[in-house]
Amino acid sequence: MKKKIKILILLGLCLVATCLIGASVLAHTTTSTKLAAWGRYLNDKNHDASVADDIYAQGEKTCITTKDIEQVQNFYMLSGKDEKTAWEEAVQYVKEREALYQAAIDNGYSVTDQEVWDYIDELKKTVDSADNKEDALAIIRQFDSEQDYWNYEFSVYQKNLPIQNYVHDIEQTFMQRSASSKKASNEIESEWQQYFEQLKTDLINKENYQIVNK
Template sequence: MTNAKPKSNLAKMWGNVLSKDYEKKESKKNNEYRISLYGKISEKTEEINDIAEEGKDILIATDEIDKAEEFYKINGNDEEVAKEKAKSYVEGQNALYIEAIKKGYDVTDKELDQYIAELKETVSTAENREVAQDIIDSFDSEEDYWKYERELYKKLLPIQKYVKKLENDFIKQNLKNKTDEQVKNEWTEELEKIKAKAVKNQNFQELQHDEKIDSKFIK
């Protein structure tokens, strides 16, 4: 006997988290602070009360941390561990995004449209497409789901492109006299170092009550 939740239940729970996040974002447009100084996500805005952390070049929204925390809780972590993992993950992703943009790995509208089209095809033909459909069905419409995904990939695609380039370079330099497994493990360690350095560069600070945000983030 196992206490693990069925995949369909996990998908529905996660779908509900995503759909609520989408609804919040749709209701919070045209706010005071732009979320980033660089890249496509600089078009996004937040109110000061909805910002959890301030970095050198990017702000972290409370919703982003909350969503990550829910993901870790859904996947079996207790609240304290989920909070710790969520903070680490979100800081790492945002720091890597800035590094990617500064290195020239932004994403175009055409790339976004093409990626979403490919993702739709992948989902429609996947063996576990019923699980994906449970997530999609949590939204008011399928159009809303893909609109939400497109916004997410404004940040994720630059990170993916940047990390892939780093990985390819690392493999070329370290493949000699090593097994694929050794190189894979070494790359995982190297990526963590890269991420830690990027986070350090951003020097994220949690915002205290009534604390002001640097004026450079005002749109």
């Protein structure tokens, strides 16, 4: 009887361990599956010259396109959001990115093609040394070649690099100002997140986007 109880307990522990390991593998597989699908979408879109680039909304200095919104919508739907929510959040995201880019350019953060390629070289090293390098490879493998992928990233970072440099300097100024305060670090970080969200909102309001193509 005691032996049977011990065997049952051992089997139970094995079952629990299997479930925990399985859950972890499943989570990683789900991420890899999502990113592979994302990579296929980016590669297809990158090669599809027929995709129209209609202007969805016009701002004071910049505009947002249906093509860009649909890309972000696709990303959110791959993450599990429904079509309507994904569209609404995609419109907001693209507005934020375009408004940030315009603010970066207005504040002198434009970059040359060489600076973008130099950054791409650094990004390759970052990807190669990342703990979740496999996540990046799940996307890269969907492109016709690795160079094809990095050529695509060049087009992304022509806009992202000015934004990154602009936001980095604003963050550093904010953190230095907060460093002398007696606030806890998590409080300062939370305040930065709020400040960043408010910055994006203010920049969108400044653009005053008007929808031109529903």
